[in-house]
Amino acid sequence: MxxxxxxxxxxxxxxxxxxxxxxxxxxxxxxxxxxxxxxxxxxxxxxxxEGIVKISIHNPFSVEQELEKSLLSLFGIQDVLIVDSTDMNPDQLYSLLGRTCSPLIESVLRDGDHVGIMAGQTIASVAEELDYFASEGLQFVPLVGGWGSDGASWHANTNAMAFANKLKAKYSIIHAPAVVANEGTGTLLREEPEIAKVLHQAQNSRVAIVSIGDVSEQATMVKSGGFSPEMMRELKERGAVANLCASFLDANGQEIEFSQQNKMIGLSAWDLRAIPTVIGVAGGEQKIEAITAALRGKWIDILVTDTLAAREILSSYHNLK
Incomplete structure (x- = not known):
């Protein structure tokens, strides 16, 4: 030399x-x-x-990140976060999805945001696992009314309040059920000034944090008593596989018509689409078809899910090609 x-x-x-x-x-x-x-x-x-320095990264998340890349490439959404769900029961998965979502929420929210919050145990777990971070002027808003008289601990109102309490922020409440007895009542409630005000706040959210519900007897809306067996039968006959706020999607991610639609109090999937950043949180075997529908319809911008669901979504999609 x-x-x-x-x-x-x-x-x-x-x-x-x-x-x-x-x-x-x-x-x-x-x-x-x-x-x-x-x-x-x-x-x-x-x-x-020149190779004098070679940087290697010890990456314990390489499997999950490869799945994330595959889903991003396939569905073209903004981002995907996947957690390893090997040998986990549902309660553990709820907590893990919540913990994974916590730093994401901190990075996405800005001072002064209105944040739409959906019902469900998964979203309740996100609020429970959320760590406090300093912010100003946040307002959490429910996206739907209450799913019946049971399960109040994970109603949209309760979830919005839980997020607000964690971050020392404000919250709103919809004083109405998500499903009422007849269309006339639904129309009157949606026009009631206080309810209309909250729905307007929800429509003007910059961020929404939503669950992706399946259409089954295990779904939040059924377990809480909000939907009757007859309503569920009609939805299944019409090809519904997913619930997103007050709307239902078929396997291709298209919103379906539903005879009970005008009885529902809450944002529709089309309302949700107008929100700049929609974070969908869902996982587990029973949610695979529902998550796939939401992805195909491009109803969400960021997905938080688990390895089991991600693999099955990719496998099912490629099998249909």
């Missing part, structure tokens, strides 16, 4: 040791060696390009 090249190589190695091993920043190195900071930056870049 020529003497000049050897001196250059020695300097490259010294700068790399100071930066990567000793923890000095570029300005400290520049002062120590009597050179400019931009020159230090160029030398570090040269060291990487």
């Amino acid at each position: 020529a003497e000049r090249n050897q001196d250059r190589f020695r300097l490259l190695v010294k700068i790399c040791q100071l930066y990567y091993e000793d923890g000095l920043n570029q300005l400290d190195i520049a002062k120590r060696l009597g050179i400019s900071r931009p020159h230090v930056s160029r030398m570090l870049a040269t060291a990487k390009s």
Whole structure:
């Protein structure tokens, strides 16, 4: 090696040791060696390009991230976060999805945001796992009325209140059920000033945090007593596989017509589409068809789900091709 090249190589190695091993920043190195900071930056870049420095990342999430890339490529949404659900029961999965969603919410929310909140145990777990972060002027708003008289701990109102309490923010409440006895009552309630005000706030949310419900006897709307067996039968006959706020989707992600639609108090899927950032949180085997429908219809911008659901969604999609 020529003497000049050897001196250059020695300097490259010294700068790399100071930066990567000793923890000095570029300005400290520049002062120590009597050179400019931009020159230090160029030398570090040269060291990487010439193979003097090789950076490897220990990534325990490589499997999940490959699934994320596949879903992003396939459905073209903004982002996907996937958690490992191996050997987990449903309660554990709720908590894990909630913990995964917590830092995402902190990164997405801005001061002054109106945030739409859906009903469901998954969304309740997100609120429970959420860590406090400083913010100003946040307002949490329910996206639908109450799903019946049972399950009040994960109604949209309760979930909105839980988020607000965690972040020391304000919240609104819809003083009405999600489903009423007849269309006339539904019309009157939607026009009632206080309810109309909250629905308007929900429509003007910048962020919505929603569950993706399946159409089954295990769904939140059924377990809470909001939907009768007859209503569920009609939905299934019409091909419904997913529930998104006050709307229902078929397997292709298209919103379906439903005879009880005017009895429902809450935002429709089309209202949801007008919200700039919609975060869908759902996982588990029973939600695979529902999540796929929401993705196909492009009703959500960011998906938080688990490895089991992600693999099955990808497998089912490719089998249909």
